[in-house]
Amino acid sequence: MTTLGLTRRTRRSTIALRPTAIARNRKNLWVSWGIGAVLALFAAISLAPFIWAMLTAVKPFRQAFTNPPTWAFTPEAGSFVDLWRGTEFAAVLGNTFVVAICTVIVALLVGAPAAYAFARYAGVVGPILLVLAVILRTIPRFAVILPFYEAAKAVGLYDTNIALVAALVAVNMPFTLILLVGFFREIPIELDEAAMIDGCSRFGAFRRVIIPVMGPGLVTAGVFTLLLAFQEYVVALTLTQNAAVTIPVFIAAQKGADDVSTYQSLAAASVALVIPVVLIVFFARRYLVAGIGGGAVKG
Amino acid sequence: MEIMKLKQFAGFSAPAIVLMVGLLVIPLGATLTWSFQNVPVGQPGVFNGLANYAEIFTSPRFGEAAGFTIVYTLVITVLKVVIGFGLALMLHRLPKGRMVILGLLMAAYVVPTVIGALNFSWLFNDIFGGPVNRLLEVFGLHIGWLTETGPARVLVGLHAIWHETPFVILVLLAGLQTLPEEPMEAAHLDGANWWQRQRYLVIPMLGPLFTFVGLISVMDSLKVFDSIRIITPAAESVGTESLMTYVYSVALGESYRLGVASAVNVATIVLTLVLLIPFLRSTWKGARSV
Numbered sequence: 001m002t003t004l005g006l007t008r009r010t011r012r013s014t015i016a017l018r019p020t021a022i023a024r025n026r027k028n029l030w031v032s033w034g035i036g037a038v039l040a041l042f043a044a045i046s047l048a049p050f051i052w053a054m055l056t057a058v059k060p061f062r063q064a065f066t067n068p069p070t071w072a073f074t075p076e077a078g079s080f081v082d083l084w085r086g087t088e089f090a091a092v093l094g095n096t097f098v099v100a101i102c103t104v105i106v107a108l109l110v111g112a113p114a115a116y117a118f119a120r121y122a123g124v125v126g127p128i129l130l131v132l133a134v135i136l137r138t139i140p141r142f143a144v145i146l147p148f149y150e151a152a153k154a155v156g157l158y159d160t161n162i163a164l165v166a167a168l169v170a171v172n173m174p175f176t177l178i179l180l181v182g183f184f185r186e187i188p189i190e191l192d193e194a195a196m197i198d199g200c201s202r203f204g205a206f207r208r209v210i211i212p213v214m215g216p217g218l219v220t221a222g223v224f225t226l227l228l229a230f231q232e233y234v235v236a237l238t239l240t241q242n243a244a245v246t247i248p249v250f251i252a253a254q255k256g257a258d259d260v261s262t263y264q265s266l267a268a269a270s271v272a273l274v275i276p277v278v279l280i281v282f283f284a285r286r287y288l289v290a291g292i293g294g295g296a297v298k299g
Numbered sequence: 300m301e302i303m304k305l306k307q308f309a310g311f312s313a314p315a316i317v318l319m320v321g322l323l324v325i326p327l328g329a330t331l332t333w334s335f336q337n338v339p340v341g342q343p344g345v346f347n348g349l350a351n352y353a354e355i356f357t358s359p360r361f362g363e364a365a366g367f368t369i370v371y372t373l374v375i376t377v378l379k380v381v382i383g384f385g386l387a388l389m390l391h392r393l394p395k396g397r398m399v400i401l402g403l404l405m406a407a408y409v410v411p412t413v414i415g416a417l418n419f420s421w422l423f424n425d426i427f428g429g430p431v432n433r434l435l436e437v438f439g440l441h442i443g444w445l446t447e448t449g450p451a452r453v454l455v456g457l458h459a460i461w462h463e464t465p466f467v468i469l470v471l472l473a474g475l476q477t478l479p480e481e482p483m484e485a486a487h488l489d490g491a492n493w494w495q496r497q498r499y500l501v502i503p504m505l506g507p508l509f510t511f512v513g514l515i516s517v518m519d520s521l522k523v524f525d526s527i528r529i530i531t532p533a534a535e536s537v538g539t540e541s542l543m544t545y546v547y548s549v550a551l552g553e554s555y556r557l558g559v560a561s562a563v564n565v566a567t568i569v570l571t572l573v574l575l576i577p578f579l580r581s582t583w584k585g586a587r588s589v
Contacts, residue, residue, distance in 0.1 A: 032393065039389055053418040114314065121307075121308040144322075144330070146330065147330055173318060260426065277409055277411070280409075281405060
């Protein structure tokens with residue numbers, strides 16, 4: 001993607017050398033400024049809810065709930081302390097990370113070989129399974145999770161991380177597959193052939209040659225799966241009660257209490273969660289863009 | 300040797316297929332079976348024919364939830380694609396700072412839906428000083444966003460646009476960046492204006508991507524649940540009940556009737572597939588042609 005951007009920029013400058021294009025170029029500069037201003041406005045609107053939550057979190061209790069809002073106040077960290085000491089937040093956050101990371105590991109271990117097979121097998125089975133995966137992706141969570149709930153209760157796995165990870169891997173598997181198949185298709189088949197001519201078995205070629213060059217694809221699929229597992233609400237709401245509760249369930253339960261005294265710790269929790277998620281995405285943005293451009297779309 | 304053998308294919312894909320059959324297809328089969336049964340939680344179901352379907356299709360509450368969900372899906376899908384395409388075109392024209400603006404816009408998309416919906420709804424909540432109503436006061440308006448049916452429905456839609464449009468932007472921008480430059484310049488030299496170039500070149504060339512974002516949007520919007528539970532917890536009385544919040548109420552909220560809830564799930568699946576037939580056909584063709 002970077003290389004594409006570079007070639008385009010050089011091309012643009014060669015156009016600018018044509019005399020007729022100079023006037024157009026000056027107009028373009030104004031247009032660019034206008035566009036920049038409009039986009040900055042949209043970005044500000046888009047961030048407003050988070051800015052408001054942050055203000056609510058750091059306002060002293062009395063000034064947080066005035067109407068009209070108070071703008072002059074001394075920031076306090078009290079709501080963060082309350083959140084950390086007075087609620088289950090820290091434990092729930094830890095559990096959410098455990099669940100999300102286990103989900104990523106299992107999803108990639110199961111999904112990567114299957115995606116490779118779908119990308120390489122020439123028969124009609126691959127396309128059929130892919131269409132099936134698309135159909136499965138359309139199924140409402142509840143259509144899968146209600147029977148899951150009954151089964152988990154029957155075998156004593158209700159409210160455990162095991163049931164939660166199993167359900168999260170399953171409901172996200174079609175998506176993981178679609179994403180990974182797109183990446184495997186990008187890898188030239190000659191690479192497999194070369195490895196097998198050199199004496200690798202099919203599995204050896206997959207493990208020693210294809211997986212190493214799949215690094216960025218696996219990271220992309222991993223980050224997507226992590227974000228999906230982290231934010232999953234329906235599955236966690238249905239399958240947990242106390243022990244295996246995750247962040248979205250915790251937040252919704254606190255909100256459900258609808259008690260003004262919890263609002264500030266909810267705001268603090270929002271801030272504490274929004275910042276790391278945004279940072280993960282900011283640093284992994286190249287992988288995410290590659291995932292959407294190269295994987296999900298072509299899948 | 301270059302073509303994978305069926306046996307190898309089976310070996311590589313077995314774990315994923317077993318997992319999807321065991322944890323997706325079988326539960327789905329249970330849902331289908333339950334939809335024809337009376338199933339109290341924790342007990343085996345008893346066959347009761349089409350009673351569940353008869354119940355939901357004559358229930359005004361189901362009708363209202365289905366109507367709201369369908370209108371919501373169609374309206375926000377169109378708005379997301381239009382707004383997302385507009386912003387993607389603008390980002391594409393931006394000479395500098397494209398990734399920074401994109402990153403800022405993406406925040407609303409990547410934050411967990413529950414948290415995003417909570418923070419978004421606070422802007423409309425008078426307890427917190429309600430910034431949106433403060434702005435609307437300039438026009439002499441005061442709107443009960445969280446309690447009145449019309450405004451609450453608009454609010455749920457606004458949240459979806461705020462939360463999901465960044466994904467549309469990301470996909471369409473990635474598409475715009477891979478378009479070839481030559482046809483654009485040729486069209487420009489031939490005197491095609493900006494609108495004509497979008498209409499006859501860019502939009503057709505991005506066709507598959509519009510299909511893709513439309514597909515994702517329809518699938519996800521018909522299943523809307525998280526945001527409604529957060530923005531209007533009393534969805535039924537406010538008038539923002541979707542098919543999925545209805546399922547939750549019936550199955551695990553106010554009653555424990557898994558049979559009726561399963562019938563709603565099956566109806567939702569059928570509805571989704573009907574709306575997706577054109578998309579599925581193109582996915583099939585795409586997969587076949589590779």
